[in-house]
Amino acid sequence: MVGKIPKIAVYKFASCDGCQLSIVDLEDELLEINQKFEIAYFMEVTRAAKRGPYDVGLVEGSISTPHAIELIKSIRKDCKTLVAIGACATAGGIQALRNWANVEEFSKYVYAKPEYIQTLEKSSPISEYVQVDFELRGCPVNKYQLLEVLSAFLAGRKPNIPTYSLCIECKRKGNVCVTVAKSVPCLGPVVQAGCGALCPAYSRGCYGCFGPMESPNVKSLASKFIELGMDKKDVILNFRGFTGWSKEFREVDVLIEG
Amino acid sequence: MKEKSTLETAQEVEVEVMRKFSVEEVFKETPDTYTLLLKPLDKKDYSFVPGQFNMLYAFGVGEVPISLSGDPDEKYLIAHTIRVVGAVTNALVNARKPKFIGLRGPFGNGWPLEKTKGKDVIIVAGGIGLAPLRPAIYYILKHRKEYGRFFFLYGARTPNDLLYKKELKEWKSRFDMDAFITVDAGDEKWTGNIGVVTTLFKHIKLDPNNTYAFVCGPEIMMKFTVLELRNQGLTDDKIYISMERNMKCGMGLCGRCQFGPYFVCKNGPIFSMDQINRFFGRREV
Amino acid sequence: MKGKAKTVKVDYLARVEGEGALYIKVKGTEVLDVKFKIFEAPRFFESFLRGRKYHEVPDITARICGICPIAYQMSSVHALEDAFGVKVDGPLRELRRFIYCGEWIESHALHAFLLHAPDFLGYDDAMRMAKAHPDIVKKALMVKKIGNEIMAKLGGREIHPVSVCVGGFYKVPTKRQMEAMREDLKKGMDLSVELLRWVADLKFPDFEQDYEFVSLRHPDEYPLNEGRIVSNKGLDISISEYENNFVEEHVPYTNALQSYIKGRGSYMVGPLARINLNYDKLWDLTKDMLKSIGFKIPCRNPFKSIIARCAEVLYSFEEALRIINEYKEPNESKVDYKVKAGRGYGCTEAPRGSLYHRYDVAADGTIVSAKIVPPTAQNQKRMEDDLRAMAPSVMKLPYEKAVWRFEQALRNYDPCISCATHFLRLEVERS
Amino acid sequence: MLSQQKLYFALDAEAFGNFIDVLKDLGYTVYGPAEKDGAIVFEILDSIKQMPRGLYDEQSPGRYRLTKKDNQRYFGYVVGPQSPKYVLYSPQHLLFKVRKDGRTFIPQPDGKKIAIIGLRPCDLKAIEILDNVLLKGPYKSNAYEAIRKDALFIAVNCVEPGNNCFCTSMNTGPFAQSGYDISITELLMNGSHVFILETMTNKGTEIVSRLKCRNATEEELNVVSKLMEDAKNKIRKKLDVENLKDDLYRNIEHPNWNEINNKCLACGNCTLVCPTCFCSSVFDSSSLSMDVAERWRVWDSCFSIDYSYIHGGSIRQSIMSRYRHWLMHKLATWVDQFGTFGCVGCGRCITWCPVGIDIVEEASKVRD
Ligand SMILES: Cc1cc2nc3c(=O)[nH]c(=O)nc-3n(C[C@H](O)[C@H](O)[C@H](O)COP(=O)(O)OP(=O)(O)OC[C@H]3O[C@@H](n4cnc5c(N)ncnc54)[C@H](O)[C@@H]3O)c2cc1C
């Protein structure tokens, strides 16, 4: 970037706020970010809102209401570079669990006053509605990866965000594989690196915050889980977590049934 | 993500890991390709053999392998011709302002210019593939008497995509070389050949026992060129091609440029076909 | 006095977590309408928890809120342990308090200094405030960072940490790892003393209400994970009686349920309620500091919640340091338990106030039903009542100022809208 | 058979405890086996107490379990998920920092001398292979050299090889032939617990002289000889290396390669646990301020897409082609590159593959 300070906007859709909070969690860098970027729109931290267009837009959250569809389209027009941050924005998030709910069964339930609520049938990633320039994975995103994306933007380079498996990160870190050493089902072999292989480091299996890796062999891993004694239903649940609605994980049930 | 290594806290010592060059001139060759002339900031001279490449570093952006494309006799102004395809190449050609371009090299082997003395030489280039061959052309033309017949076939997508247009014109008008140029698709002004580079072979007749071929271009172009050369009777030991693989270090340590049993960075980038025919053109090797 | 009705509208409330709006209509001194709207998209947590396995609940409910994930993890594991009839004690219980201290520090520092303090000084945000008060903002960020580090050291990361589970933790820190945090915590404690002094000198609008304060109360400690639910107006119930005493109501303009105490109305949860009800359980340094800045309980000025928040930060450092000192590595990272069918209740003190969970679990550990009442839903009605009460006088201010004052009044509650809209149980009353 | 020319010392188990102290006194940072999360890994040892006792590792494709036996053996296990590569060629390494003005800084090695206890014969061979790659080419890895040059290797001979070991096929074990300073054979016989030591270098001899050793008895040496024979026979897993390279080259398009697509996860575990896999990525990063930039080397894997990326797309898109590249490298192209196989038969890739793909089986399947 040459010359003027790039304007940044941060948006939120259906989400827990965790991903945008990651910016504020960069305690050591926050004030510098504020110098290198003009924080033009970021409701969670400032009342002041500047009009677009913006150089970068960071979008957290999934699209799940009719209003959100309109909004994301206008955001796309406002932002030269649009970055979707987090599992909600890149895979529909945990709230996408409702995407499997049978619509008919859904409507049979009468909740308090359904007419008050507007919602779409599905919770979808941003890319379902508009073109996204970069997707940063994670539930939440890794704040250092977020910083890397911002630094890379300023330097005009490709962010160093690997798309290979979590296992690579796990082994580099020196963790002992929980699947091999303890028969604990771990999604690591089909999940993208990025978190720092946290779960295996805490002696538990990865549950998929970062979504599918570049070329996930879901079927093979699912068979392994079954071999470890999990029943099919639980295997499906295992894949159907925070990034369950990603294209590669969505149809695990079909893959298992063959 | 980077994890902090313990070494990061260790004492740091100033060193030369790469030489620094300034960008003296930038020529726009085609809409997406530029030739850079670089001058060593340390004022020491620089020499290479045709076919070699450097690792060029744009500050904070990254480092990529780029062939030397200038005159091997020029020691203080080295040339690189770069097609902008991504972040690093983009940063390099737009790097007029920064203080320096980092350079490591030269790496790799060169075209077999000694061994081919006294023989006919045919050079076949496709697109940006002409860049690593230009130093060889310079060399042969400078030592013209030491070689036999000299053919030059070059193809690009459109007339606009032809590199070194001035020199092409000069080469075409020379009597001591046979230069043929073609484009995949012409435009109103184009009066030359149209068709892929292999269609140029109909214009020439090689002496199979006495000719060496140097080929560089996209892998698919090289594949068909090799077939043509074989058609004309050249044996694989006389066909040399320049390979491209992902490279991160240029020093044979990162492992990424492996091609069959070879490291493109240290055993190549130039290989004779008989070295690699087992692997060349096979899917995903 | 007759005249035209004046309205204040804030379409998008800033410096809160999540998406909310504000609508106030006043005619003369008569308040015609007050709405705190939450338009954040509903996410239906309670409905999709059904059918999931119990051990996934702490991870899933954490995603209701990125700012207080530990609160969700704690309320859910306590509720599930209640269902299975297990008790977590000793060092594991201490570690739970420890990680919760981290969340209080991080969340309170965030709210007090990055979201709330700019209101008192008239800045749009903390970055602008940092130009005039760089020291304070930097110190607050340091404190926040130390809070986050506690979470990350115990749970791998500050947002949605991965270590908490039913029965304890997936992995517990060694004594040495705990000790390694001591220096930072001491530093954080010193900083939080300074910060507390600083907030005490802010200018607070004159505004008091006769609140019903509600929080947990525990005989031996300042409440975090356990206790009875009490109020200053005589409420004193066990957690399992929550739903007999509190009701949630669905009102048309908001995507969150509002709760109130049966037969009484709105109430306040959060740091001000906690400190008013549990002052005696604070550690000495915090008490001394509060005394020295002249803070008296009961404090009925909601704007002073920022003081309560900073006092709780200081308390959390004291408590965390105590836990480090007394920490003994447990033999097992979690206690043994048997999964069985049943119902369990949990209520813990999230930074913003009490967070109630109730689950029905099937014999194989599948969740049959879930109910979650977050603090912001509990405060929502009270927030509107505050707005209503201050509206006649605030409306006399110039429009811009009035708007800002109303916003500030909502921020007193550190509303977490993402929490409030975890939303709606789809399983209620089949027709 | 034991060599006639060599001196064999015996160290009683009680005196063995001193070993680490002696090494520390000589200024070594000592890496050795320790139990962590259900496996034996290399850790920095302060005292012998950190070392496992009576722990054995059961290994089969995709499975590893530590089991406790009723004895006090230190080296009952075979190999864990970490190879010496962890210690010698760190997973991530800052190559240099460069400032905007071009001044470049390299972090200096901390001058630490390291000793590694418990290297298996296959690991020693693997280090030799790494030396070929990282030190003996036209360029070398300075970081590797800095650690490697003064490193002290204490090898342990395998008397109870594991299920996935095939060192006899690769001619690397189960007894150490070279590359060590001191080798150890642990003997548990009729109630006595002794270590038979033998040295290969002056450094090794110097250290042994500081231990409370005695000369090994003839009986002890006979037992060692017997164990050596037995160990060899215990290894069931066999890879026929005769003409292996040529067979593989010839079968590069063998139909069986495609089958691996169904199973291989392309997760990269095999490459990271392998003691000889050296592939890395190098990346440049910059700070927000753009005042300094850094270059890092990190372990990478030929199973990642980026590994073979060139503009327009990766060369190896299919999982099959990535697996083929890896296997061919280990067992064929490595021979042309460095004169040895890239595999030492330690079996780690078989054990630590989450779905248990077995390199020995796969190599046989594509050989006609
Ligand atoms: C021996 C050799 C000589 C070359 N000579 C020239 C030349 O003279 N002129 C020229 O324009 N190009 C040349 N290339 C290709 C050039 O290296 C790539 O175009 C360049 O790496 C693309 O980098 P990027 O970041 O701009 O593009 P992106 O497509 O964004 O690439 C991302 C990264 O992938 C790697 N990469 C991508 N393509 C290649 C590639 N073809 N080879 C190696 N690594 C790659 C690089 O690390 C790069 O930074 C040569 C390649 C090799 C191997």
Ligand code: SF4
């Ligand atoms: S991706 Fe996860 S952390 Fe990020 S906003 Fe969504 S639920 Fe929160």
Ligand code: SF4
């Ligand atoms: S623990 Fe999980 S992420 Fe780590 S290596 Fe094993 S399968 Fe891969």
Ligand code: SF4
């Ligand atoms: S390829 Fe497998 S068996 Fe061979 S050395 Fe590597 S990890 Fe060991």
